[in-house]
Amino acid sequence: MESKVVNGIKVTAYMVPNPDFIPVGEYKRTELDDYKDSVDFLITSCGKRYEIVFKHPTMLKTGRSITAIGERKGHAYLVTEKALEELKHKYTWATDF
Numbered sequence: 670m671e672s673k674v675v676n677g678i679k680v681t682a683y684m685v686p687n688p689d690f691i692p693v694g695e696y697k698r699t700e701l702d703d704y705k706d707s708v709d710f711l712i713t714s715c716g717k718r719y720e721i722v723f724k725h726p727t728m729l730k731t732g733r734s735i736t737a738i739g740e741r742k743g744h745a746y747l748v749t750e751k752a753l754e755e756l757k758h759k760y761t762w763a764t765d766f
Contacts, residue, residue: 709760718747721756722765729756 672681691697705711709727714720720738722745729735734752738745748756756762 705763705765707761708763710756710762711765712753712762713765718749719753721746721748721753721762723760 670681670683672679674680706724708724710721710723712719713722718736726744729737729746731737731746734749736747738747
């Protein structure tokens with residue numbers, strides 16, 4: 670119990686235990702985390718091309734509109750907006766930003 674005087678009024682606060690309290694440094698998964706884990710790929714950045722990262726090894730046919738990137742070939746790609754729209758119809762997706 671803690672009491673303070675605020676603008677001439679005495680205020681008393683009672684601290685009660687909260688069973689849902691998450692301690693500092695501990696992470697509790699959310700529904701959004703579960704949803705992002707359930708999709709086929711995440712859109713991780715956008716600009717001239719979109720970077721997409723698949724959750725499982727997926728080999729896409731590369732060309733002018735799709736380029737495999739980095740050490741994660743088969744997982745990460747740079748794609749044009751048109752290619753992204755086609756992939757959205759074929760796979761489940763979410764943004765990661």
